[in-house]
Amino acid sequence: MKAARYYGNHDIRIEDIEPQKLEPGTVRVDVAWTGICGTDLHEYLDGPIFCPTQDTPDPVSGETAPVTLGHEFSGVVSEVGDGVDDLAVGDHVVIEPYILHDDVDTSPASSTYHISPDMNFIGLGGRGGGLSENIVVRDRWVHKIDKNLPLDEAALIEPLSVGYHAVERAGVDDSSAGQTALVGGAGPIGLLTSSVLKAFGVKVIVSELSELRRQKALDSGVADVALNPAEVDVVEEVKKLTGGEGADVAFECTSVQVVFDTLMDALRPHGVLQVVSIWGKPATVDFHKLVMKELDIRGTIGYVNSHPATIKLVESGKIDLKPFITGKIALDDLIDKGFDTLINHNETAVKILVSPSGEGLE
Template identity: 50%
Template sequence: MKAIRYYGKEDVRLDDIEEPMTLPGTVKIKPAWTGLCGSDLHLYYDGIMPPAPSATEPHPLSGETLPVVFGHEFSGVVEELGDGVEGLAIGDHVVVEPLIVCDDCPACKEGNYNVCQKMGFIGISGNGGGLSEHIVVERRWVHPVGDLPLDEAALIEPLAVALHGVRGVDVKAGDVAVVGGAGPIGLLTAAVLKAFGVTTIVSEVSQIRRDIAAKLGVGDHIIDPTQTDLVAKVYELTGGAGANVAFDCAGVQPVFDALQLSLKARGQLQILALYTETPQLNFSNMLFKELKVSASLGYAHDHGPAIELVREGKIDLAPFITARISAQNIAVDGYEFLVNNKESQVKVIAQM
């Protein structure tokens, strides 16, 4: 079968590889659409980063070294069912929760498998990926999506990231939240908050991204922090109280600082962004307002609820798709295109 495999920095190839076999307890899927992610860009342009293996060091759970099949945000159609598989039928539209976990570490045993001590990702760490003609996955990671279009279903994975972040804080309808950064995860986080009835303030320096946020309708207030004092504006909009929660989806110090200052007493800052440099934390601000700073990684038990949000019409994923490409020339049409047009793109999806 055909598959896009990652060999290392700026090296992806369309290869012929052996088709995987369906085993007991597994499901064979024909991938439909695969979303391109910031993690893919980091790997492609920067080279190896965990949880990807190297050419010599295998991932501890998949046992694979490079090259590995790429693509972890994907939808597909069920082709075969292994012995013992229940709750699915051939032809079902599904998405895959693309995790590889040990099931043995304390986090896994507590149900927090997203922070497994050896955690990996299908499509990054091995075990196949969405950029292939077929993939075999354990039944527990396969989630039916009903009649949800398969292109939209490819966005369930990043939506689950956003949902996990929102579910990790104490926020309810009528509260006020600030989202720092209107990239794909920031926009989806704002969409989840809106679906929950939260008044949402989106802060973004890029005019293009602010326009996208407005078009998507994910922010009650959309602010350019280079022109408007974000902290002062939040206090103005909240009658001097401050925001209940804030979400760092940017991963830069100025956003981190402004979000912390925008919170009300006993507010919570949730970090979803990946930081390339460790941010500095002003403990005096935390102490005198009893703030909480927490972080959210990936997802655990979130794909089902994310699918329901979409199926119930609370979130429309279609407008988040800004480009559809063929995977045959993914380096140029996908990764290079995204880097050169990152402000104007929300989600680019690829088809084999």
């Protein structure tokens, strides 16, 4: 079968590989659609980060490069291993793509498995990936979805779960209706985080340089206001929109210092600044501002038992994922039409989906 294989920095190859072996407690999923994630781009440009090298195996999977990429994907169960009784051939599914040590508690009561030692992701640290025609995944990480939910939209449930967990970490829930959130950055994670906030009845202000992404935030209904920080003073505009108080909560989705600083200034006293983006370099924090406004700064990574609630939001119609799909390509076009667009022309795209089999493409 065809797969996108990561060998190292600027070295991804489309190759024919043998399918993984079905084992007890696993299912085989024929991949329908896989999203290109910002993490994939970081691995290509700056990696290996999560991916192993040819000399250093992942401590959990034991695999070395090359590994198959892709961790945002949907598909259909095509084969079921012994001991699996909650899934059947033909089920539509999405994957919670964790690679964890076997002794980690991943029960519904756990709130920490996503930050356990050596945590990694399927499609980065080994165990196959969504940028292949099919994949074998342990039953625990496979989530069934309604067949009425289109599989292309379902491929966005993984990054949407990132947004859901970030909103949860910030203390926002059904009781937060009427609050105001400022989201720094309207890339895929910023937009999806905004969609969760809107589902909870929160007023959303987005700050974003790209005209296309600002318009996408407004047209999709996930933002009430979209500000261009190159043209307006975001802090002053937020204060005007909140009666001089400032935002209740802010989400940093860019890993850009000036955005972080703006969010701190735009928060009201006792506000929460939730850092969602992955920072590849140290940042600075004005602790005087932190102290004088008694702000909370919180980190978030991935998701933890977030997929069921996220899927429910989508299946209930409270979140519409279709507007965020801005391109569909074949696996052979991964670099030229996928990575190149998102690296060099990212203001023109939000989420590009890949069809490993070529099905569903015009």
